[in-house]
Amino acid sequence: MGNKITELIQSHRSIRKFTNEEVANEIIEDITLSGQWAPSSNHIQAYSILVIQDQSKKQKLAELTGNQVYVEECPVFFIICADFHRLHTATKKHQSTFEINEVENVMVGAVDAALVAQNMFLAARSYGLGGVMIGGIRNNPEEVAALLELPKYVIPIMGLCVGYPAQSPQQKPRLPRQAVVHHDRYEKDKLEQLLDQYDEETRRYYMERTNGKRSDSWSELVAKHFSTPKRPHLKGFIKKQGIHLD
Ligand SMILES: Cc1cc2nc3c(=O)[nH]c(=O)nc-3n(C[C@H](O)[C@H](O)[C@H](O)COP(=O)(O)O)c2cc1C
Numbered sequence: 652m653g654n655k656i657t658e659l660i661q662s663h664r665s666i667r668k669f670t671n672e673e674v675a676n677e678i679i680e681d682i683t684l685s686g687q688w689a690p691s692s693n694h695i696q697a698y699s700i701l702v703i704q705d706q707s708k709k710q711k712l713a714e715l716t717g718n719q720v721y722v723e724e725c726p727v728f729f730i731i732c733a734d735f736h737r738l739h740t741a742t743k744k745h746q747s748t749f750e751i752n753e754v755e756n757v758m759v760g761a762v763d764a765a766l767v768a769q770n771m772f773l774a775a776r777s778y779g780l781g782g783v784m785i786g787g788i789r790n791n792p793e794e795v796a797a798l799l800e801l802p803k804y805v806i807p808i809m810g811l812c813v814g815y816p817a818q819s820p821q822q823k824p825r826l827p828r829q830a831v832v833h834h835d836r837y838e839k840d841k842l843e844q845l846l847d848q849y850d851e852e853t854r855r856y857y858m859e860r861t862n863g864k865r866s867d868s869w870s871e872l873v874a875k876h877f878s879t880p881k882r883p884h885l886k887g888f889i890k891k892q893g894i895h896l897d
Pocket of ligand 1: 663665666719783784786787788809822823
């Protein structure tokens with residue numbers, strides 16, 4: 652089974668090198684419009700999309716995301732934020748209380764933003780564009796907020812670099828389907844065996860991709876990832892933006 656849309660989805664790979672070709676404004680508008688057609692929890696539409704084309708801002712954002720040069724080099728960089736500022740303004744019209752201090756709200760904003768971002772990514776790809784999402788936007792959120800004049804209750808969730816691809820990387824293998832898709836109950840019985848199989852596959856993938864320089868298995872990458880805290884500053888940032896979770 653398969654069709655044009657599933658083929659587009661299943662041919663995904665992140666692109667980090669772009670040609671100099673500009674992206675037409677009509678295409679950018681269609682990408683952001685596609686973002687807006689994502690479903691939204693309770694229809695509150697708790698997100699905003701920032702379209703960054705100013706070269707000096709992209710340069711600064713490349714630094715703030717951890718010196719990720721493709722943020723500067725892509726013709727258009729989107730930032731998808733969880734946004735409760737607009738919702739606060741809407742609530743104020745009705746002299747109602749604004750019960751924002753809940754983990755649930757942060758989850759709703761992050762989920763809404765992620766759905767928008769993936770819609771935008773697919774819309775971009777349907778125009779022959781490529782890109783990569785940038786979680787590095789959460790590395791220095793206070794500086795990002797100051798640079799982009801983000802109001803209270805707005806939290807950047809991810810960036811999205813978009814441009815015409817100047818590379819054609821191999822697809823990164825995904826986990827075996829049995830490790831991810833469960834039927835009628837959570838099937839964990841074969842997990843270790845499936846992980847061994849996937850570790851072998853990823854080791855081969857990295858060996859091939861790096862001409863033998865890297866041979867990491869997926870579980871080694873996971874172990875490294877969880878060996879240190881990632882962004883402990885986010886708790887304070889979210890609080891500074893007006894959401895008090897404790
Ligand atoms: C929310 C999110 C944040 C990401 N952040 C970054 C990032 O900051 N820098 C980067 O180079 N890739 C980033 N990526 C891309 C992932 O590394 C990539 O999707 C993953 O390695 C799988 O590779 P593929 O997209 O080519 O299949 C991010 C992906 C997602 C979904």
